[in-house]
Amino acid sequence: MEGLLGGGGRARLFLAPPLLLALHLRLGSGACPCQDPALCSPITATRDFEVFIFDVGGKDWKFYNWTQITTVATFGKYDPDLMCYAHSKGSRVVLKGDVSVKAIVDPAVRKAWINQQVDLAKTQYMDGINIDIEQEVIQFSDEYYALTALVKETTEAFHKEIPGSQVTFDIAWTPECIDKRCYNYTGIADSCDFVFVMSYDEQSQVWTECIARANAPYNQTLAGYDRYICMGIDPKKLVMGIPWYGYDYTCLNLSKDHVCSILKIPFRGAPCSDAAGRQFPYKIIMDRVNSSLSGILWDEQQKAPYLEYKDSRGAFHQVWFDNPRSISLKAAYVKEHGLRGIGMWNSNCLDYSGGSVAQEQTEAMWNALTPN
Template identity: 25%
Template sequence: MSGFANAVYYPQWRVYKGFAPSDLNLSQASHVLYAFVGVNEDGTLRPLDDWADNSIEVDGEEGCLAALAKLKHTHPHLRTLLSVGGASASAEFPALAADPEARETFARACRAFVDEHEMDGIDIDWEHPKDPTEGHDFLHLLYTLRTQLPGPQYLITTALPPGAWVLRNINLAQAAAYLDYLNLMAYDLTGPWTDVAGHQAQLFPPGGDDGSDYPATCRADCNSGVDYCLSNGFPPNKILLGIPAYARYFPGAAGPGHPFEGAGEMDYCDFPDEWVSNAQVDHHAAAAWCSDPEKGFVSFDSPASVRQKARYVRDRGLGGLMYWTGASDRPGPESLVSAGFLGLYEHGEEE
């Protein structure tokens, strides 16, 4: 497979729900990012779930890492990466990145790990450098990692949110010299932490124009993150636009801008069928949604909204799409990974 990336994350904990690496949509995915392994402040790696990684019986192998390596023999187009960190395992990154010796230890440990498990590279999921000092150290970490993982044989990617309040801490033009892709986490714009409900992964403000009819919470958009990256020297073909394979729901809310009581989330594979079949798409925002008697306003991506985002990727010359997670997708015509793949490679008419 060449051209656009269509990258999926595989969290090892999904094996406990009966979802094996072989259950991913491998024919339409280009990269699998294995999530997660943790890191210590001295740069050594630490398992977050050693049983799932190396021992559980899955796909005829011992552990998900061996199962993933096995898949590369039957899907030679596939490139696999180890994702280090994650939202609950990023606390060690600031001290690690600030220490030259720890950075060297980390880079060597990553090289040994990917070689042992027949992987193609590393994804840094430090969520996230919180000030310019940490952003500076982040660049040193990427540079040191690249010395041990030379391209194009090895890949280095990172996952970052689309907000300028994070991206401004990093010299993006310099980061691009070390990175193959920036996985832009183009979701979680709204949730339990916001004051009103809104689309969680919209490309543009709702309703067209600047969305000024809606509260500021509802006007945050992912296109602004793409614009920020491009205007600060990050190449478009290295940006992957993130797709959430889960919903955020807002009980008591009927739409964007409405108050709610107790928001939650649900994986796309666990949706009631009617959420998908009855999904509406705000084509101004590139966002899908539905109303549920119990869950209220439900914000997610549907195949139609993903195809619209894929066209956006083509139009802007971006590198492709990524999905958190490929293990939360639905099969068949409701697959988001499939919708993205077809949208990237088939020049259909706007729906």
């Protein structure tokens, strides 16, 4: 979940330099930034159903559906106003955690990193941490065991130092070494409060025909959860992540039956990948519907919407995304199988400008998370 929108683990943040850490400490130290000092107290209540969201900065949070949100993972700049407001709604606000898996093989480095995160959470009045590590790990390697230890030790430290705090970890859409991330998934799930399953960017490695496909195909997505549960992971430890963004692919050829051939761009061993496309938030994709050649189409096999258009140079494009129809189908699985909850990458992808059309589209996306 990196860059403008997400996915792929293509950029990394490691240990904060001392000067940067000192700046963070100053920002969060001293008097409580909230008008009501009680709002700086940690959120300790646990709700039955988790709606876990990622905020990447700005002030969109003022327009979120706060009747649903239980946790906000802050992947943008620290905003004390967001923390105060979320706490007023009974919602947790948690840090983003990332560190080099090679570095944490050293227990001393692990301990220093964990202490740094706990201190930062305390000084910013946060309620825990979401560990987002999407780096390559070889099964049964030193890094494999060190990563599991990091999750366990981070959870123990946060629970001790900030009672009621929450530690979560982001995992791939299926446990089968996606993007060479061969993690100890059962050990990690056991070691933290729950895991957030990144059920998107599922075309990061395409081993078959190089064509445009859904970002998160229905059957493929749900098969990933079936595999995690079959491994012995408690469904109450799984939060389903869904995408509020899509991929725009330039077609080398677009057939009459809507098959879009794409450039062969390899990724982590696979000959093709979604790197052939460009990520766009839902609000931008919706703006393109009226000028498209097709309007919104529906692929019944993948249970996903898409549209087609021609650009100014005459090239055909195919855009795959998720909308309330496709999200509701996946959300139904969450309830039917007793998962811990649902969430999205990322909450800033909707149009919060307040226009009637935008407002209707935005409300429908939020409501799709928890269908009746």
